[in-house]
Amino acid sequence: MPAALRAPSSGVLGSPGVRGLGGHPVSSGRAGPGSTGDPGGGVLGPSRLGEGAQLAGSRRLGIIVVIDGLRPDAITPQDTPVLHALGQDGAVATQGRAVAPAVTRVNAASMATGELPTRTGITGNLLHVPEVAPAPFTTADARNLLRLRERTGSIVDTVTLAERIEHAGGRFVAVGSGSSGSTLCLNPRAPDGVGTLVNADDPAKGAPFAWPPEVGDQVHARFGPPPPKGRDHSNADSSDYATRIVTDYVLPMLDASVVMLWLTEPDSAQHRHGVGSPAATDALRRADRNVGQLVDQLERLGLRDEANLFVVSDHGFSQAARTVDVAQDLVAAGCKEGPDSTDLVVARTGCVGIFADSEERVPSTVEWLRRQDWADLIFTASHDAASPLGWVDGTFALELLGSTHPTRSPDIHVTLAWNQLAEPTGGWTGLYASTGGSTASAPGGGDHGNLSPADVTTTFRAWGADIARTRSEVPVGNVDLAPTVLALTGLPDEADGRHGRVAHELLTGEHERAEVTIDRRIHTTASADGAYAAELKTSLVAGHRYLDQGRRIRET
Template structure:
């Protein structure tokens, strides 16, 4: 039995249709689809990727945001985990910042193969398979030029096209790397394919833009190529496909430069080397040199109409005025002291698509797609199992998230998932195991409530709402 994971970065499930993505829509119909699938918090790629491969949420694996601040490792600036150099700084001399082994390490211990093909950022690819070099596993990123795997791919398929928006040529080339080299030549037991679209085009052109439509079409063509390769194999019935997105998107309709606004109003805020360090994001992290500054930050935010609730890493910080990162299994020594959630809504954006939220991100234009927070459009993800052992043509009522995928694969390969917090999704081949989640609401200060469901003892968030 073999498995191919297809991750379509940033794809919102409500935007998949026979018109926009016919191949994927057909796969969702004929496979086992988890209509209540969710991302983790924060709903960011370099948090989602380790959650997918380790089967754990951030509290356990330790990768808490796309952008972090560490006073000991880089006291004067933020660390951006998309960059390989910053990834290695955050690793502090270890193989990676992750505190739990990934699926590649578990497979290697059992003598099974794992390969990663990604046109995402270098940091995303590193965190997907940090032990690849040590274990002799294939790991290729579109930005790689001089690694042994990159040189082997270049000899076989030629050079990697340059990045663009929409990132069509690179996406197409990555699909060729998977279907023309990795799958037929290396034949890994589990392959992870990371498609960078439609995330890139959603961010920089907007969810309803023509570029985003082209990006979704190209992502759909990746599905076409992978399904066609699988169906042409003699053992096609033993090759299961798992298609998912790592997070969704919400339209960023109001751009907030949080550190600049705070500094303008007299708070010592900046991007490092200041008493208050802020990491721009869909849910900005706030690090405090002095915990006494927390009340000043909270008082200032309480006067902003775009601010939602504050979450605290330490529950004793501002008790009664903050929610807890622990409620989302996102607390960790590396996490920010405070995390701000923006107050979004379900109003239509300028394309008529539902879901808007303020955001803080220097390079994303106002009106572009954004993610990271707890808006229902950010949390909702695609998740479907097709072929191989999976039951065809069913939509599951139960909830699931990224951490449930690796334990499910390992179970089907006859391996344990020790140390993984995710659940084995038995209903993917045993529909009688399916059951809806028990609804649950968490009240947070400021008149906000987090809706979600509890499934097998785990809380799966659905949406942040105004109470």
């Protein structure tokens, strides 16, 4: 267990006084394309951020650790002693929420911006943008995202946390142990000279390693090349490598204001072996050790009393019951001309996104979906902004998902059926049909992306100088990370109407607020013939919507 947890000074990460970052100097600005030192038309010009406030000379260090696929019920004193101790000494949000769909790159982009897919444009792990490729392409590969940037002008369509921090004179650093695309989603402006990004994935993929390039050179010189995949494609060695970059390079040498560290396990192990499997448990224990190494280094560097640490997950996890090839089934039913036809384009991303070449095809496709036993909730765009219902009979509005991007959102979004396991595997609940396509989502393995509590409920814990010791049942989401971190750095959130909010209920001192109220709602829809019905449970906190659970209402 980390030394900082064995001997806490005040029950949290130290005194509330601000004393600067452990002797690390604060840079007044960094010249370079797109930085505050380059007024010549970079991405941080007045057209994007205005003159904005500056970080004070004394400030907090914000650290976000994302543990991919970590279900909160996996945190136990036996398997995750560090995370358990952090919860005892800090804040635990029992109702953490993923952004829909509950998949990695969608949530990475929302963490990095404080916005939902409507504004980020990352609407799935696969995107369908014909200007980039005729078929849906994976966002796991940074080269695809750079091609998206080249063809459409941006990876995300909103201001990022990295931009705000850098514009105020601070430094943002993102280090990821997973795919190059996942890491790039944490700082999509890195290629434009904003902040620092290091990807620690398998170098055999040939994806970009770091921005700026000299940081990648320094990391290579200090730590060697990123490790290859471990046995059975494990990412645990990559997570260890990424953690060392943060503990031994970023924290002592880069004078960072905000650091994001993405640990890819136990996601990979759970996909292949299922939640609660021995392989997943081993991966979980290694991730816990990574967090412990980080906390110990904060103590050694004298940063313990100045830091706020958030440990979150991008999504939960379920067991996969069977695989479904939606495109093939649509062809067999006569709804789609052929496997590669463009009349209906299917993007499988845990859930299913369907892009139609004409509005006329949408109702008949929805009618077919309602007859499939694996189909759960169906979403289409709303013709009435005030209505929770989509324009097609028996559908919910895409607006409820926060996924109405003008060019990248699907015409139809369908989630997959789920149920609570009567005899949970290893104590793990949640079961649903997977969209398949690889061994990662074969029966017996795990998957995510639907609207079951097992998928949308995420880990959300915090520990630090400005964090209360509390257990909160107020819903808080991945979309709230950026606004909350901005508040703790002393920067005002200048974006009116931001999708995310500051999680005041987890904070203390000047950031603490009165108790918030929760408005819980149940939305229902049904087809005109009564053969299909579904419900979606949501919570509203200060006007911000969280998705709690959605399921088809079936006859018992």
